[in-house]
Amino acid sequence: MSNTPQSSTVFIVDDDEAVRDSLRWLLEANGYRVRAYESSERFLAEYDPEVIGVLIADVRMPGMTGLELQEQLLARKSALPIVFVTGHGDVPMAVSTMKKGAVDFLEKPFNEADLRQIIANMLEQAHSRAADDATRRGHEALLARLTVREQQVLERIVAGRLNKQIADDLGISIKTVEAHRANIMEKLQVTTVADLMKVALHHRPQG
Numbered sequence: 001m002s003n004t005p006q007s008s009t010v011f012i013v014d015d016d017e018a019v020r021d022s023l024r025w026l027l028e029a030n031g032y033r034v035r036a037y038e039s040s041e042r043f044l045a046e047y048d049p050e051v052i053g054v055l056i057a058d059v060r061m062p063g064m065t066g067l068e069l070q071e072q073l074l075a076r077k078s079a080l081p082i083v084f085v086t087g088h089g090d091v092p093m094a095v096s097t098m099k100k101g102a103v104d105f106l107e108k109p110f111n112e113a114d115l116r117q118i119i120a121n122m123l124e125q126a127h128s129r130a131a132d133d134a135t136r137r138g139h140e141a142l143l144a145r146l147t148v149r150e151q152q153v154l155e156r157i158v159a160g161r162l163n164k165q166i167a168d169d170l171g172i173s174i175k176t177v178e179a180h181r182a183n184i185m186e187k188l189q190v191t192t193v194a195d196l197m198k199v200a201l202h203h204r205p206q207g
Helices: 017-029 040-046 066-075 091-099 112-143 148-158 163-170 174-187 193-202
Strands: 009-013 033-037 053-058 082-086 104-107
Touching: 009 017, 009 040, 017 033, 017 112, 033 040, 040 066, 053 066, 053 112, 066 082, 082 112, 104 112, 112 193, 148 163, 148 174, 148 193, 163 174
Parallel strands: 009 033, 009 053, 053 082, 082 104
Antiparallel strands: none
């Protein structure tokens, strides 16, 4: 999927209809696909985590607030980038939301050019993250093809152990280690140890 406005969705969650309409007009005029919701609950009911996009959310709303919405998304392990827009922002609130993964925090009235730039940056990050996740899932699928013994050999290759050391560790011959290495390379569809390391390490969740 190309990284263009048309390939991305901007979600707006704000109980103020005038704000929703204003943001929708601004973003659609710049080529973005927009979905607007009057409440956090309505957004969560329809949200598809497979859709690449960015969320613009008001902080203070009746029912579930924007901050509570962020907590719900984090609980679902959603990586959806968020920018909070509020007329009641303060520094501690901004620091708290940023630490939890929000990309930016704007106070009303905000500069439209600033918002456009933030959205563009956030969507670029969202596309990059989606591509990275797809690569990781592909690597995980390849790694799942390994036998238990091959996984044991791979772990030691990643740890920098030599064939002789791996043979001693596992109580097998060096030739058997070499055979396992060849099978691992074939199953992981790599031809160099450097590429092997990329597959083995890339699938691990980033902490």
